[in-house]
Amino acid sequence: MLWNTHAPALSACFVLHxxxxxxxxxGVPQRLLLRSVRVSYAKVAAYQQHGLIHFRATIRLDGPAGSYTHHPSGPHPNS
Known part of the structure; x- marks a missing residue:
């Protein structure tokens, strides 16, 4: 049950890492990360059959202003 108790802290640690x-x-300093990429994620927590919480996450990397912007290094290769 310690896992369930610490689940919010573990989730916050995941986002930090x-x-x-x-x-x-x-090799970009963390403070400059927001200038080049936006990290978005969605997570879902569900109880497993034996009672422990299980997390699933979907992670998305976009340009600095969201999904309609390109990375500062140039246009998207498919455009």
Missing amino acids: LRRTVAAVP
């Missing part, structure tokens, strides 16, 4: 990881891959 997600942003750090997205910034680290191209």
Whole structure:
């Protein structure tokens, strides 16, 4: 039951590490991350059969102003 008790803190930790990881891959300082990419996510928590909470997350990376903007390095390859 400790997992269920700490689920909100674990979820917050996931979001923190997600942003750090997205910034680290191209070597961008975290404070500059928002200038080049917007990290969006949706998560769902559900109880498993044995009573523990299970999280699923969908992560999306967009341009700095949302889904209709391009990354500052240039246009999207499919456009």
